[in-house]
Amino acid sequence: MSTAPSPAPAPRDHWRKPSFIANPVLRWLVYGGAILYVVWTLAWLPIDWVRVAEGIERAGRIFGGAFPPSFERSGLLIDGFLESLKIAILATFGGVILSIPIAFMAARNVVPKAVFYLGRAIIIVARSFHPVIVAIIFVKAVGFGPLAGVLTLIVYSIGFVAKMLAERIEEIDFGQVEAMRAAGAPYLSTLIYAVVPQIMPRQVGLTIYQLDSNLRASAVVGIVGAGGIGSTLANAFGRYDYDFALAITMVIVGVILLSEAVSGQIRKRL
Amino acid sequence: MLKISDLVKRYGGGEPVLKNLDLTIEGESVVSIIGSSGAGKSTLLRCINRLVEPTSGSITLNGTELTRLRGAQLRRARRKIGMVFQGFNLVERLTVMENVQSGRLGYISTWAALMRRYPREDIRRAYELMERVGIAHYADKRADELSGGERQRVGVVRALMQKPEILLADEPTASLDPKTSEQIMGLLRDLSRELKLPVLINIHNVHEAKEYTDRIVGMRYGRIIFDDLPRALDQEAMDRIYSGSPAADRAGEMRAAS
Amino acid sequence: MTLSDLGRDDWTRFTLKQRLQRYAVFAACALAIGWAISSIEVIWAWVWDAPSQMGDLFGRMIPPDPSNLGAILRVLWETVNIATIATAFAVILSLPVAWLAAQNTTPNRATLWVGRFILVSSRSINTIIWALLFVAIFGPGIVAGIVAIMFRSIGFVGKLLGEAIEEIDKRPVEALEATGASRLKVIAYAIVPQVMPTFWAVSILRWDINLRESTVLGLVGAGGIGIILQGAIDTFNWREAATVLLAILGLVILGEIVSAWLRRRIL
Numbered sequence: 001m002s003t004a005p006s007p008a009p010a011p012r013d014h015w016r017k018p019s020f021i022a023n024p025v026l027r028w029l030v031y032g033g034a035i036l037y038v039v040w041t042l043a044w045l046p047i048d049w050v051r052v053a054e055g056i057e058r059a060g061r062i063f064g065g066a067f068p069p070s071f072e073r074s075g076l077l078i079d080g081f082l083e084s085l086k087i088a089i090l091a092t093f094g095g096v097i098l099s100i101p102i103a104f105m106a107a108r109n110v111v112p113k114a115v116f117y118l119g120r121a122i123i124i125v126a127r128s129f130h131p132v133i134v135a136i137i138f139v140k141a142v143g144f145g146p147l148a149g150v151l152t153l154i155v156y157s158i159g160f161v162a163k164m165l166a167e168r169i170e171e172i173d174f175g176q177v178e179a180m181r182a183a184g185a186p187y188l189s190t191l192i193y194a195v196v197p198q199i200m201p202r203q204v205g206l207t208i209y210q211l212d213s214n215l216r217a218s219a220v221v222g223i224v225g226a227g228g229i230g231s232t233l234a235n236a237f238g239r240y241d242y243d244f245a246l247a248i249t250m251v252i253v254g255v256i257l258l259s260e261a262v263s264g265q266i267r268k269r270l
Numbered sequence: 271m272l273k274i275s276d277l278v279k280r281y282g283g284g285e286p287v288l289k290n291l292d293l294t295i296e297g298e299s300v301v302s303i304i305g306s307s308g309a310g311k312s313t314l315l316r317c318i319n320r321l322v323e324p325t326s327g328s329i330t331l332n333g334t335e336l337t338r339l340r341g342a343q344l345r346r347a348r349r350k351i352g353m354v355f356q357g358f359n360l361v362e363r364l365t366v367m368e369n370v371q372s373g374r375l376g377y378i379s380t381w382a383a384l385m386r387r388y389p390r391e392d393i394r395r396a397y398e399l400m401e402r403v404g405i406a407h408y409a410d411k412r413a414d415e416l417s418g419g420e421r422q423r424v425g426v427v428r429a430l431m432q433k434p435e436i437l438l439a440d441e442p443t444a445s446l447d448p449k450t451s452e453q454i455m456g457l458l459r460d461l462s463r464e465l466k467l468p469v470l471i472n473i474h475n476v477h478e479a480k481e482y483t484d485r486i487v488g489m490r491y492g493r494i495i496f497d498d499l500p501r502a503l504d505q506e507a508m509d510r511i512y513s514g515s516p517a518a519d520r521a522g523e524m525r526a527a528s
Numbered sequence: 529m530t531l532s533d534l535g536r537d538d539w540t541r542f543t544l545k546q547r548l549q550r551y552a553v554f555a556a557c558a559l560a561i562g563w564a565i566s567s568i569e570v571i572w573a574w575v576w577d578a579p580s581q582m583g584d585l586f587g588r589m590i591p592p593d594p595s596n597l598g599a600i601l602r603v604l605w606e607t608v609n610i611a612t613i614a615t616a617f618a619v620i621l622s623l624p625v626a627w628l629a630a631q632n633t634t635p636n637r638a639t640l641w642v643g644r645f646i647l648v649s650s651r652s653i654n655t656i657i658w659a660l661l662f663v664a665i666f667g668p669g670i671v672a673g674i675v676a677i678m679f680r681s682i683g684f685v686g687k688l689l690g691e692a693i694e695e696i697d698k699r700p701v702e703a704l705e706a707t708g709a710s711r712l713k714v715i716a717y718a719i720v721p722q723v724m725p726t727f728w729a730v731s732i733l734r735w736d737i738n739l740r741e742s743t744v745l746g747l748v749g750a751g752g753i754g755i756i757l758q759g760a761i762d763t764f765n766w767r768e769a770a771t772v773l774l775a776i777l778g779l780v781i782l783g784e785i786v787s788a789w790l791r792r793r794i795l
Binding site: 319321344345346347348349351352353355357361362363368372373374375383384425428429432 | 697699700702703704705706707708709710712713714716717718721722724725
């Protein structure tokens with residue numbers, strides 16, 4: 001070791017990993033707050049533990065009643081499924097058509113600011129409400145049945161497709177638009193030649209994805225009366241027909257898996 | 271001392287990648303293995319610490335037969351073998367200190383490992399080694415913030431933290447620029463002397479092999495055909511090691527046999 | 529040689545084969561839509577009536593009635609808690625399932641299929657359907673809701689986590705195995721840090737989605753603000769329903785802002 005004015009320090013023998021939140025006050029606040037939240041919430045949530053214990057036992061009985069699944073009322077099942085399919089087809093068709101103008105309205109680069117805010121607001125409202133809520137409202141407005149289901153899923157589709165499409169429109173290569181304008185093309189022609197080809201592939205992919213999505217969702221909106229296999233399922237639960245309910249659920253899962261596989265394959269080929 | 275006898279490695283039913291290899295590494299020397307791609311250099315190295323399973327043969331390290339070990343015994347044996355990789359193989363999101371301490375994972379308790387409560391002795395040693403190779407000031411930095419040469423140094427320290435009886439290096443400089451490459455080779459040579467540690471290096475760059483190592487082993491399609499001092503590696507030996515193709519070799523063998 | 533000598537004066541965008549394909553696809557779509565429209569059980573009179581019905585309903589919602597706002601906000605907070613607690617538990621439970629369902633960490637083929645089966649069934653059954661089941665088991669109340677959200681979320685988080693585990697850089701795993709570390713330590717040091725960012729991003733995303741899902745649990749009896757909404761609708765108290773809807777809108781938008789901010793901070 002040297003005897004220079006500042007000798008080398010002995011090697012350190014302790015080390016702590018730098019914390020994710022550097023500021024110690026903030027760190028204690030966050031961790032402490034989180035723990036407090038969990039304890040407080042669990043204490044205050046109105047949980048009836050007796051009921052929970054009973055539930056385990058009841059679950060046993062229900063699962064016993066559910067096996068084996070009963071397909072004897074398969075006519076009802078098929079009707080329900082077909083109705084869901086029709087709802088999904090029409091909702092995708094209507095939803096996609098409506099999404100196109102709304103998407104243009106919500107794209108910053110093709111419309112004035114005021115229109116843009118309106119378009120975005122429409123999309124936000126369409127997305128924020130769970131389809132079940134939308135379904136209940138439509139059921140109250142136009143009555144029970146698949147019409148409410150179609151309208152609900154049109155809103156649901158707009159919420160997704162218009163948003164994705166708007167993002168795609170905002171990402172287009174503006175050079176192509178400029179080229180058309182420079183050549184003197186009118187507005188509509190510019191749209192068709194410069195914008196539409198750029199968004200078409202995305203549009204088709206989104207449509208197929210949404211068809212799959214709507215098929216899943218149509219199973220659910222039926223539960224509140226908007227038609228489709230969901231209402232068949234809700235009825236089965238209501239009548240304690242658990243074996244039928246299991247059959248319906250299995251069909252729903254099967255259809256979802258099939259639809260996911262098919263739609264994935266098609267989109268890959270695009 | 272590392273003693274490899276009659277080592278064979280065959281994948282599937284084809285031509286063996288390693289053909290009845292014999293190799294002995296003694297004492298504190300730096301040994302380099304050179305050869306063209308496909309010669310089996312990497313396979314040979316990985317058979318030693320069983321990252322690749324030998325088909326047959328024997329590998330003993332200081333008396334312990336490595337090829338038969340399993341489970342906890344294998345892990346204990348691996349502690350004694352340090353390895354440095356071409357791609358550095360660090361955990362990018364962890365700090366340099368954690369990467370370095372991961373060399374001790376075979377020795378510390380699970381709790382200490384998960385909580386990052388490393389023994390003081392280990393931390394002291396880590397700082398000493400990092401100081402020695404020049405990365406001590408990076409201890410708290412994430413590994414992916416370092417340059418290539420610095421990352422390889424972390425890899426070297428991690429291997430040394432194991433207090434290994436032998437250090438294996440699989441093309442440690444192939445991903446580095448020439449200047450950094452020479453720095454790492456020099457580091458390996460110096461550390462070998464300081465720590466009295468045998469080092470076995472796979473290397474492409476023959477110039478570096480001659481410059482920084484004490485003994486050169488030349489492989490050709492699974493066999494060792496050269497094993498001598500660096501100055502004995504002349505053009506003729508280089509040609510023997512690097513030229514030709516497996517098919518030509520096999521044709522030659524068949525002709526010689528007939 | 530002039531340009532006109534080149535001969536061709538016709539051009540079509542698609543070859544005959546392509547055109548036939550496109551017509552076929554269009555025809556199939558038109559057929560599907562036509563079939564759906566013709567056979568769906570809809571009273572067409574009601575369809576034309578729909579816009580005015582919607583307008584009527586909308587009219588009855590304005591102006592929203594804030595008199596019950598205190599109770600609404602309290603139950604809304606309870607709804608947030610349902611979503612948060614359920615997401616937290618689900619995320620923790622999805623860790624072992626994801627580990628089982630990832631090809632590079634699962635002990636054997638049987639466990640791989642068990643893991644995958646759990647994930648698929650969890651993902652394919654909608655939260656509401658799970659809620660129906662658990663209301664039947666546990667009775668109406670938030671327990672059914674929390675468990676329903678948990679069961680659905682495990683599949684979502686587990687699938688994305690499993691994929692993240694399969695996509696890691698395997699080289700540090702190799703290096704740590706070479707040092708003689710046990711399997712658990714290798715996982716903790718080489719796999720977990722690589723998967724962490726995805727883990728947090730997916731958890732936060734699922735929390736955001738669950739906020740939305742938890743607003744409707746009450747509509748099947750599984751707790752949360754859905755109960756108040758259902759109550760208002762059943763008693764035709766449209767103006768209170770409007771207040772609830774606005775509260776839900778506010779919650780969802782707030783949730784999206786928070787979750788987007790959190791995800792930006794993590795990455």
